[in-house]
């Protein structure tokens with residue numbers, strides 16, 4: 511169970527705090543009584559959206575700073591006095607990383623190095639929580655995938671996040687800057703970008719269903735994934751920040767029960783009451799990155815921090831569909 515005392519009156523910096531996961535985290539932290547600084551560069555094509563933080567935008571404990579994590583001077587200033595730093599800013603477009611590797615290298619690797627260096631110089635007492643990806647493993651060698659599994663990432667995006675993780679491990683062990691290294695599965699829910707299908711597959715399906723369109727299910731729809739609702743993901747991030755046993759650890763954040771894409775799609779259409787689906791062949795870019803069946807072993811995070819996903823697929827999709835139906839104008 512999350513103890514609010516871990517956050518009440520504490521200071522938290524969220525890089526990428528205008529984006530999907532970052533903004534949901536910001537809302538939760540304000541609710542818990544924390545002082546929240548949001549850093550976001552609002553780069554086009556990503557999830558940064560002012561509407562995401564509408565409920566807390568004018569709150570006295572919220573500071574917004576439009577800065578880039580590659581701006582070392584801004585970082586040096588912003589890390590000061592923070593108890594927790596949630597590092598969610600990143601190049602997240604998997605498709606882009608196949609044609610241009612430099613944004614991954616620049617934002618995900620260099621940006622993370624700058625953040626850690628700023629902490630080393632100005633706030634070595636901060637705890638830094640990083641959102642990495644299940645893609646760091648590459649194709650599963652056995653299922654479910656635990657943290658001891660080998661890492662053979664298939665794309666530059668995934669390599670960049672694995673490198674960022676390793677950088678943070680060095681800062682943890684050599685410079686004593688405590689970090690928690692999370693590997694997130696596919697997250698879906700409110701406040702994600704809904705403009706394009708380049709990342710965030712479940713949310714893209716949600717858009718097609720709401721628009722009463724045709725959801726394209728690649729291949730035979732039998733590939734297994736663990737789709738996690740964003741509210742559960744935020745709870746995992748907060749619990750890890752508040753639990754010393756998690757510091758220095760690599761932890762999967764996923765859900766026990768895998769679902770195939772067809773099951774996902776049919777559940778969504780039922781929940782939305784609109785949309786249809788059709789099989790479609792994989793595009794070459796999708797095929798290149800598709801690791802096949804993947805679902806996370808979450809035994810370690812359950813054991814160390816007591817986190818457990820609470821939202822089933824139909825319930826999570828219901829909240830997601832309701833949110834975008836209500837606020838479509840801000841996302842479409």
Ligand SMILES: NC(=O)c1ccc[n+]([C@@H]2O[C@H](COP(=O)([O-])OP(=O)(O)OC[C@H]3O[C@@H](n4cnc5c(N)ncnc54)[C@H](O)[C@@H]3O)[C@@H](O)[C@H]2O)c1
Nearest residue numbers: 526529530531551552553557558578579599600641694697
């Ligand atoms: N959503 C998922 O399913 C998922 C899964 C695995 C890992 N992750 C990781 O979680 C993190 C957050 O992802 P998200 O889904 O919320 O994405 P998002 O696109 O919604 O949010 C990312 C935010 O980072 C900001 N940003 C990007 N580059 C920046 C820079 N150089 N300086 C400052 N801000 C910058 C963007 O403007 C955006 O607001 C990413 O690191 C991503 O790799 C997400």
